[in-house]
Amino acid sequence: MSIGIDRERFVETMKEQAAIGGTEDGGLHRLALSDEDREIRDWFRDQLEELGLDVRIDEFGNMFGRREGTDPDAAPVLIGSHLDSQPYGGIYDGALGVIAPLELLRTLEEEGIETEHPIEIVNWTNEEGSRFQPAMQGSGVWVGAHDIETEYERTDENGDLLVDELERIGYRGDVPAEPQEEYEAYLELHIEQGPYLELEGKEVGVVTGVVGFYWGAITYYGEADHSGPTPMHFRNDALVGAADVITQVRRIPSTLGDRTVGTVGYVDAQPNSINIIPEEVTFTFGFRDPSDDIVEEAKHRVLAEAEAAAEREGLEWEWEKRHQSDSVRFADTCVDAVQASADELGYDSMRIFSGAGHDAVHLTDVCDTSMVFAVSEDGKSHSEAEYTSWDDCYSSANTIANAAFRLANGE
Structure with missing residues (x-):
């Protein structure tokens, strides 16, 4: 009936x-x-x-x-x-x-x-x-x-x-x-x-x-300096390191699964001035997929990218887990x-x-x-x-x- x-x-x-x-x-x-x-x-x-x-x-x-x-x-x-x-x-x-x-x-x-x-x-x-x-x-x-x-x-x-x-x-x-x-x-x-x-x-x-999904946050620590006189090879730009990783959060999902998605939804750059090299940047990242193994693999990949970006730009960095759901x-x-x-x-x-x-x-x-x-x-x-x-x-x-x-x- x-x-x-x-x-x-x-x-x-x-x-x-x-x-x-x-x-x-x-x-x-x-x-x-x-x-x-x-x-x-x-x-x-x-x-x-x-x-x-x-x-x-x-x-x-x-x-x-x-x-x-x-x-x-x-x-x-x-x-x-x-x-x-x-x-x-x-x-x-x-x-x-x-x-x-x-x-x-x-x-x-x-x-x-x-x-x-x-x-x-x-x-x-x-x-x-x-x-x-x-x-x-x-x-x-x-x-x-x-x-x-x-x-x-x-x-x-x-x-x-x-x-x-x-x-x-x-x-x-x-x-x-x-x-x-x-x-x-x-x-x-x-x-x-x-x-x-x-x-x-x-x-x-x-x-x-x-x-399932994973949310985390990464913070880069660089050095603030004048955006004009400071030569490029003297810089420790926290935002450049962050930008490199943010693009990878976009690209990683396509290498993992048809339903894998990745998002950076929050970015905070300090001192956030047009004339100062950013010294500290925090951004969030998140991955979702029906497979918990794929979510875990995406997390590991982005953290590896974060480590590589820190080395390239001469930055200190740390990350934290915000939330995870199977x-x-x-x-x-x-x-x-x-x-x-x-x-x-x-x-x-x-x-x-x-x-x-x-x-x-x-x-x-x-x-x-x-x-x-x-x-x-x-x-x-x-x-x-x-x-x-x-x-x-x-x-x-x-x-x-x-x-x-x-x-x-x-x-």
Whole structure:
């Protein structure tokens, strides 16, 4: 048995949520624990209560709504994503994965359809990590990957404590931020944030896993001097060493794998003056790939390049690890449920690895997990230019709704 969510209501609900924190250019500015976040949380809680769901808020602000199943001993199927956004991001990132299960629960209620397992919908706190770091924070606390007291003490750029902001907006709940029981499965819908579905002409992505990644930082120490009288062979230019390595971060991935990517996202040069040779430069580097071995090889290569550049330019240097996450393979039971649903609904799908981290990564420590991807036009995300057609939104939403329905009935 398949179900079909109400397309018109689903689209209208997506537009309704997008108006909360919406920008003049059609994007979304709804940072975690901001006033806009409080407004969307209030709105979301109203939607859950209108359905008669059991709503609970945990100590870290994660929001859950529960629809009971026919078997009181059956473990719940959890489905959801996040409602916070990047600064001036898009209206689909995260929100699509919350509105789709909301529409699933509305459909089940309207049609009087029961499920064997309970179904829970969740809005995770601070998935984006744009105001408070790290990303995927709420789900990380919930599964025990992060210590809640440590995360409470995180501050934003204004020095505001996370725990204070959580209390200010009224969403520091009294339920422990941890699983209260065993879970059958977790499903998450998200836009792809990459170009592969569009390039292959597919409607739905059946996500089989998430890439591993490594983030590090390198600092070069040279010598400041006048940019005019100092001969080139007298110079110890920290920026030249950094530039040599930065170009290698761009080139290394093409020698390793089809899905390997490398990025330098931050550079700080001191004293940062047009008339002074840079004496200290720090930059970050990151690599991602489905293979942890390839990520490790990329890291070793860039550090070898860093050592060689330091020797050429007469620089001292050091590096530090910022973060590392192993790749994740999702459970066959959940992947197969997504695939079967896409096939039954007649959607042209493909299996795909996620190039970005999601809350689903943390949930693999708790239960079987998988994801559904919607097409991202031009692969754009984390900007107001982010776009997914309503047809593609609906196809992916209908797919995850049916996958959750299958799992909630033991299929």
